[in-house]
Amino acid sequence: MEKQGNMKQHVSFVGALHIGFGILGLMGALAIFFGFQFLYELIGQEEPIAKEVLTLIGNAIAIILLFFSVLGVIGGAGLFSYRSWARILVMIVSAINCLNIPVGTAKGIYSLWVLMQAETIELFEATHQS
Numbered sequence: 771m772e773k774q775g776n777m778k779q780h781v782s783f784v785g786a787l788h789i790g791f792g793i794l795g796l797m798g799a800l801a802i803f804f805g806f807q808f809l810y811e812l813i814g815q816e817e818p819i820a821k822e823v824l825t826l827i828g829n830a831i832a833i834i835l836l837f838f839s840v841l842g843v844i845g846g847a848g849l850f851s852y853r854s855w856a857r858i859l860v861m862i863v864s865a866i867n868c869l870n871i872p873v874g875t876a877k878g879i880y881s882l883w884v885l886m887q888a889e890t891i892e893l894f895e896a897t898h899q900s
Contacts, residue, residue, distance in 0.1 A: 777893055780884040781849055787877055788846030788860055795839030803832040838863060852897035861885050 806828025813820050841863050848856025860881060867878035884890060 777884070777887060777889040780887075781852070781890060781893065784860065784881045784884050785846040785849035785856075787881070788842040788849070788863065791877065792839045792842035792846060795835050795842065799832045799836040799839060802828060802835065806832075838866065852894050854894050857885050857890075857894055 806824050809828075810821050810824050813824070841859060845856050845859035845863055849860060864878040864881035864885070867874040867881075869875075870878075
């Protein structure tokens, strides 16, 4: 029972981490989108190809960041309710986060470690059966 209580704290911390970083990611996606729009306006009419390239790059980066940030927030919120789908979702997002060196790697490894523990799996199964 002691271990499950300890793992509850770890799961809550992982959920909070993913929600917090997800919110930061959402703000970053907005900043990138509007930043590239600002660059787009600075270029003016002289370089139409540069405008298209900036729009494509800025929108692609913003959409990818927005997508993973929303997944992190949804998964993190689901972890607080010990939903099994949230555990799987956060594990997938964490694996992808490992590519974001160094902070994303640390967050991803820690999240994967917490969510793959036998005590954590039992916690999610026990909560789901109740």
